[in-house]
Amino acid sequence: MREITIGQYIPGNSVIHRLDPRTKILITFAFMVLLFVIDDFAGYAFPLIFILVASLLSRISIKYMVRGLRPLVIIILLTFVLNLFMIKGRVIYEIGPFSITYEGLYQGTFMVLRLVLLIVGTSLLTLTTSPITLTDGIESLLKPFSKVGVPAHELAMMMTIALRFIPTLMEETDKIMKAQMARGADFSSGNIVKRAQNMVPLLVPLFISAFRRADDLAMAMESRCYRGGENRTRMKTLKMTHEDIFAFVATGFLAAGCLASRFLW
Amino acid sequence: MPIIVKNLTHVYMPGTPFESVALRDVNWNVEDGEFWGLIGHTGSGKSTLIQHLNGLLKPTSGEVIIDGVNINERGVNLREIRQKVGLVFQYPEHQLFEETVEKDVAFGPKNLGLPEEEVTRRVREALELVGLKYDEIKDRSPFELSGGQMRRVAIAGVLAMKPKVLILDEPTVGLDPRGRDEILRQIVRLREKQNMTVILVSHSMEDIAKLVDKIAVMHKGRMVESGTPRQVFKNYKALASIGLDIPQVTHLMIKLKEKGKNVATDVLTVEEAEAEILRAARGKGHA
Ligand SMILES: Nc1ncnc2c1ncn2[C@@H]1O[C@H](COP(=O)(O)OP(=O)(O)OP(=O)(O)O)[C@@H](O)[C@H]1O
Ligand SMILES: [Mg+2]
Numbered sequence: 001m002r003e004i005t006i007g008q009y010i011p012g013n014s015v016i017h018r019l020d021p022r023t024k025i026l027i028t029f030a031f032m033v034l035l036f037v038i039d040d041f042a043g044y045a046f047p048l049i050f051i052l053v054a055s056l057l058s059r060i061s062i063k064y065m066v067r068g069l070r071p072l073v074i075i076i077l078l079t080f081v082l083n084l085f086m087i088k089g090r091v092i093y094e095i096g097p098f099s100i101t102y103e104g105l106y107q108g109t110f111m112v113l114r115l116v117l118l119i120v121g122t123s124l125l126t127l128t129t130s131p132i133t134l135t136d137g138i139e140s141l142l143k144p145f146s147k148v149g150v151p152a153h154e155l156a157m158m159m160t161i162a163l164r165f166i167p168t169l170m171e172e173t174d175k176i177m178k179a180q181m182a183r184g185a186d187f188s189s190g191n192i193v194k195r196a197q198n199m200v201p202l203l204v205p206l207f208i209s210a211f212r213r214a215d216d217l218a219m220a221m222e223s224r225c226y227r228g229g230e231n232r233t234r235m236k237t238l239k240m241t242h243e244d245i246f247a248f249v250a251t252g253f254l255a256a257g258c259l260a261s262r263f264l265w
Numbered sequence: 266m267p268i269i270v271k272n273l274t275h276v277y278m279p280g281t282p283f284e285s286v287a288l289r290d291v292n293w294n295v296e297d298g299e300f301w302g303l304i305g306h307t308g309s310g311k312s313t314l315i316q317h318l319n320g321l322l323k324p325t326s327g328e329v330i331i332d333g334v335n336i337n338e339r340g341v342n343l344r345e346i347r348q349k350v351g352l353v354f355q356y357p358e359h360q361l362f363e364e365t366v367e368k369d370v371a372f373g374p375k376n377l378g379l380p381e382e383e384v385t386r387r388v389r390e391a392l393e394l395v396g397l398k399y400d401e402i403k404d405r406s407p408f409e410l411s412g413g414q415m416r417r418v419a420i421a422g423v424l425a426m427k428p429k430v431l432i433l434d435e436p437t438v439g440l441d442p443r444g445r446d447e448i449l450r451q452i453v454r455l456r457e458k459q460n461m462t463v464i465l466v467s468h469s470m471e472d473i474a475k476l477v478d479k480i481a482v483m484h485k486g487r488m489v490e491s492g493t494p495r496q497v498f499k500n501y502k503a504l505a506s507i508g509l510d511i512p513q514v515t516h517l518m519i520k521l522k523e524k525g526k527n528v529a530t531d532v533l534t535v536e537e538a539e540a541e542i543l544r545a546a547r548g549k550g551h552a
């Protein structure tokens with residue numbers, strides 16, 4: 001359960017960590033869009049270099065980022081296999097009724113590469129940005145839309161709280177599971193129906209505890225006079241620095257490269 | 266059924282940036298029928314250590330041998346070990362889930378596959394052991410009980426498995442003084458009646474020094490002291506340096522001794538202290 005690294009934050013003080021969250025969110029979006037602009041292998045050189053440099057700067061080991069791919073291996077493999085067999089074209093190899101085509105191989109590899117870059121790119125954002133900073137960034141980016149009725153502050157607060165409680169709930173799950181296992185409960189064998197039944201001793205206490213926590217939190221917030229986002233100022237205001245400008249310039253080069261690879265070559 | 270812990274080291278989340286060493290090279294022997302107090306500050310590794318004693322955690326290195334069975338071995342019957350070693354977690358009332366007290370306490374024995382009558386018998390026995398009246402409480406919802414009652418129901422849930430070793434992780438935390446004394450009294454009574462081995466985890470010396478036969482002190486993942494309370498308190502300076510207090514009466518006697526009075530310092534209760542001071546005041550020499 002603790003193996004999941006998507007959405008995980010690794011504290012640090014690298015350039016990438018220090019960037020303004022808004023910069024990182026915008027760049028991640030741009031990166032994702034640009035990945036879909038690219039239409040041949042050569043084009044991937046740009047995002048590949050970009051992500052490599054960013055990873056090196058973030059001082060987060062590649063091993064740790066690759067680990068984030070693990071839960072998605074099935075999706076990645078499925079993408080590859082489907083492309084491999086589904087696309088018609090020049091046949092390279094035949095297995096029974098199925099045939100692998102040159103085009104399928106090309107397309108499969110191409111999609112896998114895109115998927116991996118997509119995952120690594122987004123996990124770099126969450127790996128280097130604490131959830132709180134991330135929601136601050138989102139709130140700030142959504143601010144302009146609050147005029148048209150988007151509850152930017154409330155959304156951000158909900159996200160902050162949800163993110164804040166994920167580790168707590170994980171811990172709680174771990175603890176309750178162990179406590180029930182100490183009473184002979186079994187969470188890992190039996191058929192689906194049996195397993196679902198076995199979850200009851202875990203889920204009931206978990207829900208009760210979540211509601212209790214929610215109650216406590218609401219009480220604590222109200223007793224400190226929380227009443228939504230109106231007129232709230234922040235202890236730490238977000239500030240762009242020359243590092244952010246540099247990051248945008250680098251992204252500009254990435255965009256130029258990707259666009260050129262698509263439309264010029 | 267003795268428990269032997271040999272060179273036990275436990276690392277949480279090894280190989281990640283969150284790696285933390287919770288236990289370092291712990292050695293510990295728990296013999297039949299002993300009453301142990303396991304003491305240490307928050308984060309010292311107490312809960313981690315006791316979760317090894319029924320196979321909920323596996324050693325990163327080292328061995329844990331329960332009744333001759335090494336929990337590292339392939340194909341050990343963990344369910345059997347968990348029946349023999351009953352573990353009551355911190356805030357055990359948080360694990361209640363059934364509609365009625367009776368059903369909740371029956372969860373453990375049912376998992377052991379016991380017949381209906383035996384389950385009912387055990388539930389009744391366990392509830393009475395923790396000082397609750399079976400007939401009055403069995404049909405109530407566990408969630409409408411008081412905090413102290415909930416905790417006792419949860420402890421009964423473990424007792425109903427008839428463990429030979431009972432481990433309680435901070436059973437008094439969050440209770441008022443009366444609830445605390447009641448739980449501690451019941452644990453003592455329980456031990457006398459059932460002749461169980463008991464391990465009581467706590468961070469207060471004062472609470473447990475006079476109850477237990479032996480004390481083990483954890484500090485930063487190491488077991489720094491273990492022995493009878495009197496032996497352990499002899500090193501009160503070492504204890505003070507890791508921020509653990511000895512009971513106040515023991516402290517008083519040590520102070521008196523330092524002032525040049527001829528008193529013994531291995532004293533745990535007020536009564537013992539009184540006798541010792543009177544003896545010294547009458548001017549008789551040290552025995
Ligand atoms: N599930 C876990 N994952 C990662 N680290 C953990 C986990 N459980 C405990 N730790 C760490 O291991 C160390 C020992 O924790 P442990 O819970 O054993 O201490 P404790 O002595 O029981 O403390 P307390 O008195 O607060 O219950 C702590 O530094 C803690 O942060
Ligand atoms: Mg603990």
